[in-house]
Amino acid sequence: MKVILLGDVKALGKKGDVVEVAEGYARNFLLPRSLASEANKGALAAHADQKRANEKKEAQQLSDAKDLADKIEQTKLAVKAKAGGNGKLFGAVTNADVADAIRDALSVAVDKHKIEIKSQIKALGAYPVEVKLHKNVVAKATINVVAS
Numbered sequence: 001m002k003v004i005l006l007g008d009v010k011a012l013g014k015k016g017d018v019v020e021v022a023e024g025y026a027r028n029f030l031l032p033r034s035l036a037s038e039a040n041k042g043a044l045a046a047h048a049d050q051k052r053a054n055e056k057k058e059a060q061q062l063s064d065a066k067d068l069a070d071k072i073e074q075t076k077l078a079v080k081a082k083a084g085g086n087g088k089l090f091g092a093v094t095n096a097d098v099a100d101a102i103r104d105a106l107s108v109a110v111d112k113h114k115i116e117i118k119s120q121i122k123a124l125g126a127y128p129v130e131v132k133l134h135k136n137v138v139a140k141a142t143i144n145v146v147a148s
Contacts, residue, residue, distance in 0.1 A: 001026045002039035004047050009035055016051065018044070065134035068108060072131055072139040077101045080148035083124055093121035093145055098129055101143060121145055 001023045005013050009030070013019050018039055021030065030036035037043055079101045082090045095112040102110045116130045124145050131139040 003030055003036035004039050004043055005030075005036050007035050016047070018047065062134055062136065065137040068106075069131075069133055069137050069139035071106055071108075072102060072133075072141050075102075075105050075141070077105055077141055077143045079143050079145050081124075081145055083147040087124045089122050089124070089145070091122075093117075093127075093143070098143055102131070 002018060002020055003026050005015055005017045005019060008014050012021070021036075026036065026038070031038070039047075077098070079093050079097050081093055081097070084090065095115040095117060098115050098117070099110050099112040102108065110131060110133075114132045116132065118128065118130075121127050121143075124147060126142050126144050128140060128142055131141065133139055
């Protein structure tokens with residue numbers, strides 16, 4: 001019996017896969033637990049339409065992420081922080097500060113959890129950061145920490 005998986009099933013497949021299973025397994029386990037639906041003609045057509053829509057949406061998100069990565073890499077980002085006379089900061093520059101700098105420069109909100117700083121920033125200067133915009137797109141930028 002062919003079924004369309006509605007969720008990930010261990011040793012069977014991932015959500016959206018069309019698999020062939022024993023009829024008893026489908027009727028007694030998969031269907032009652034809403035882990036799968038029967039793969040009839042209408043369900044397969046709807047599944048194909050949904051798959052095409054998801055692929056189109058994913059392609060659009062990837063394109064948007066690449067465009068944003070280019071903008072971030074070309075923009076000079078500056079973070080203002082309080083510093084002492086010797087150039088050391090009072091505290092450190094955080095991911096949230098970098099996200100605010102990107103928002104101020106490009107008017108685009110970036111999640112602070114997607115920003116990766118290699119080492120703590122505790123002095124004035126230029127530092128590399130990475131912004132993970134998509135599972136396949138990482139923007140590498142340099143932020144300049146200046147005294148406020």
